[in-house]
């Protein structure tokens with residue numbers, strides 16, 4: 001009998017535990033340790049943030065589902081890793097702290113034969129002075145409660161505009177090395193659409209601010225897409241969309257401080273500037289959770305497991321940008337020091353960024369961190385689960401299931417308005433996510449699978465994905481037929 005422990009019931013961890021439970025026989029124990037009581041389909045937070053969905057449409061409680069499926073659920077957060085065990089436990093365990101109920105604050109040792117760390121990112125608001133959801137006129141859509149708060153404030157802003165007030169809206173990245181530009185892009189498009197719907201568009205200046213070198217970088221160094229037979233760089237596509245919507249933009253900007261309605265930022269050419277706003281949604285930097293790891297004797301071995309995020313089978317050798325290759329990216333998400341530990345989704349440490357690193361004249365690094373969106377988070381979780389299942393069933397250590405962001409595709413479908421007939425979407429598919437200039441010298445990507453589209457179809461796809469992925473997450477009949 002084997003025991004598999006998954007940390008984190010987000011997109012990645014929930015995917016992994018679902019496949020583990022489905023494909024491992026009942027003699028094997030599967031356990032999930034996560035502080036959240038609800039599953040949330042994060043991509044739909046955008047619609048909560050504009051008042052078009054309620055949190056109960058994008059979330060569901062985890063405890064009843066896990067009970068029904070025979071998955072042990074410990075509502076706690078991992079605090080430290082002990083991959084060699086200790087004098088009491090002769091195998092790896094994690095120390096977790098209960099976050100709810102009578103045991104709140106108490107710790108528990110959860111031992112395992114295999115461990116999947118799917119704890120995603122820490123939303124590192126503290127890395128930017130004054131950036132806190134609900135403070136200093138800044139909001140967030142990174143969680144469903146943040147998004148609900150954003151909607152309350154956005155709604156109040158709309159009411160002020162209806163009374164004749166003119167306002168400034170600022171949306172983008174709130175840190176020099178933030179990622180997730182796609183989510184901010186989707187939110188700015190939806191906000192702009194809602195202003196039109198409420199007939200107050202003329203009362204608002206809407207501005208995009210980001211650490212991208214140019215528009216459309218999205219943390220993947222931009223992408224050239226095939227669109228109606230033409231090759232269109234994402235920069236041109238996003239510029240066209242912003243121009244069409246009257247959205248201003250500030251790029252090459254590293255936001256370092258927020259004060260009541262003022263964003264202070266440094267530009268790549270070394271200038272320090274300020275942008276004022278009445279409503280700001282700025283994505284924070286994402287970091288690792290700051291976990292510590294200890295050996296059998298209590299010695300600190302954090303550097304064997306973590307480099308901010310968890311160390312996996314990537315090539316972390318520091319090299320200049322022009323020497324980066326797709327082979328640097330991990331394929332199994334297995335920790336090299338402890339082969340029974342894996343980290344799919346956002347929890348793994350990337351070998352480097354995808355966008356070109358750039359430094360300001362003052363020496364500040366201003367460029368996007370690499371995104372790990374929902375699709376690769378789900379795919380990497382499934383392949384990790386499949387490898388563990390094979391290792392348990394076949395009693396060997398062979399990893400047959402591989403998937404690198406250098407040979408995996410992703411679809412970014414940004415809804416740009418809500419409604420069956422009035423919704424629109426900007427669809428960008430990219431394959432691979434990390435450009436491979438050796439294989440595809442022209443643009444770094446396979447053009448037949450790197451496509452752009454603008455229109456109602458993208459919105460419908462996004463809405464369909466909302467329902468399909470919630471169906472899958474609820475493990476309803478034949479859920480596994482829906483791909484990641």
Ligand SMILES: Cc1cc2nc3c(=O)[nH]c(=O)nc-3n(C[C@H](O)[C@H](O)[C@H](O)COP(=O)(O)OP(=O)(O)OC[C@H]3O[C@@H](n4cnc5c(N)ncnc54)[C@H](O)[C@@H]3O)c2cc1C
Nearest residue numbers: 008009010011012042043077078119120183345346373374
């Ligand atoms: C607003 C927004 C919109 C987005 N839109 C899209 C989109 O349209 N398409 C797309 O592909 N991607 C989108 N993304 C990205 C997508 O949400 C992420 O790629 C995905 O959530 C990453 O999955 P994950 O499981 O690695 O991390 P998460 O989903 O963040 O899950 C991490 C889990 O770990 C838990 N956890 C945290 N700390 C601990 C701990 N100490 N111990 C145990 N558990 C812990 C958390 O509670 C959480 O359940 C969006 C992201 C945001 C913020």
